[in-house]
Amino acid sequence: MSGFWGLEVKPGAKPTPLRKQPGEMVMVLKQAALAPTGKLSADPSVLSVSVGSDTNERFVLCHLASGKCEQWAIDLGFGPDEEVNFHLTGKCAVHLTGFYEMDDDSDDEDEMDSEEEEMARMQKQKTEAKPTPTPKQAAAAKAQPAGAGTPGAAGWTAAQEAALKKAAAATDASTPNRWAKVAEKVGGGKSKDACKKHFKELGAK
Template identity: 30%
Template sequence: MFWGLIIEPGKKYSQTVDSSFHISKATLDLSSATDEDITLLLDYEGQQEYILCHLNKSNKQECLDLNFQAGDSISLFSHGQASVHLSGYLLGDDDDDEMTLGDMMEEEEEDEDEEEDEDVDEEMDIKDLRASLVAKAVKRAQPEKSNGKAQKKAKVEVEQEDDDDEEEAEEEEEPKQPSPKQLSKAQKKKEKKSPKPAGAAPAQQPQKKKEGAPPAAGKPQQQQQQNKNKKQKQKANDKTKADVPKSPAKQTLPGGLVVEDLKVGSGPESKKGDMVAVYYCGKLAKNGKQFDQTNKGPGFKFKLGQGRVIKGWDLGVAGMKVGGKRKLTIPASLAYGAGGAPPQIPPNSTLVFDVELKALN
């Protein structure tokens, strides 16, 4: 559950903690800020004053990681002429906190395992279908006789049944061509029937192609070889496509967080405990109004999975690779909750962040 407090200039906020809470961030109110630095301080148990952070117009936000337990006596105040907004969450009162980051990641891994099992089943179905088509093609193919002498072996290609039927129809319509040996015998008989004077060289007359004459004997074989090469290339392409693993670009994690990969990076992959540096742009999902942005310099740095940012960031940035870009749609329960972070973020706001992972340290 969200926790927040606005520290106004010249005021000291003291209390004995009733419910344990965590302070995550301190943000300078730019509407009241001047050029001077604002110092945020803590008086713990009345023993000593501690400096928490310094804020100014060029450094308007600081991430904090402070836990206060029930019974602690604390005072929060600032030095300067501008207001400071503190935000965080209560510890142990939100039902969503019962699910730890580890539980969420385990559920995500189970979902990925189920998707991999589905991919394996689909691949097995494709292999079974191919085996069935091969068996049918072998059973249907029969040796073809030519003039009672030569027999041609049927060529079996693993293709769809419709393609096989079309090829068989084309082969049946093709006129049978005489073999080179038959042409040679017929030519010898013709020469015997038409004797020529001794010593006379046979005149070579150019052969005129008659209309409707069948094509040369070598062309059908060349065409068949081309068709075979084309089918083998198509088969290799289909196999390559089938072997490409599916990687969903958009998925919904436990808690309602929607993660969409706009660009998959080529660098190292981020994991819990890494110090990450990101560029980001934050907008309200309701009207698209931008409330925060960092796109210059080293970027915004935080330790992943340690609760130093909102839960939606800890979950959504995990698994990104350096150079990658992600769109995170974060529900209020994983962002600033029912209280929001006024004035920029209203209560119960769903937030949209475009995040680019720049580096891992």
């Protein structure tokens, strides 16, 4: 979104303030040109700008003179909260032209807010979609012994323990690579050392 902007700066001791930009718009100054009204002079008109409350701290933008340099391209942006004044010395008025555009920082903040709102909405939907267990399901889950279908504290399921006992019973100490073969039967990424250790733990129970 953008819109045309224009301002006439007249010579004199009194500065010409920049009108307040609408909303969160940035004013982009693109050109300064000698005004066609009034008597043109070969003497230069010096355009300068001050930003902030100190109007004595000025920065020259261009020197314009009839028949020599009657317009000058500029590319300078002013934020919505900046206090800007234009100053002109010489005999000829100067026309400033440019346009308004949206502040990029404002767009970024709005986009971040939208993303946060979307994430919060999705999290809420996920929470609401999670089914609440019935009293019967809750009681059954509480009564289920550790290791019955899900890993217990040691990371062994009931099925893995059953496979461990069966494979260990089918071998003995004389079997070459006994625990490597047992681990192969148990599966689930269990190492031979883990199988050997857990088998001893089961025997101690």
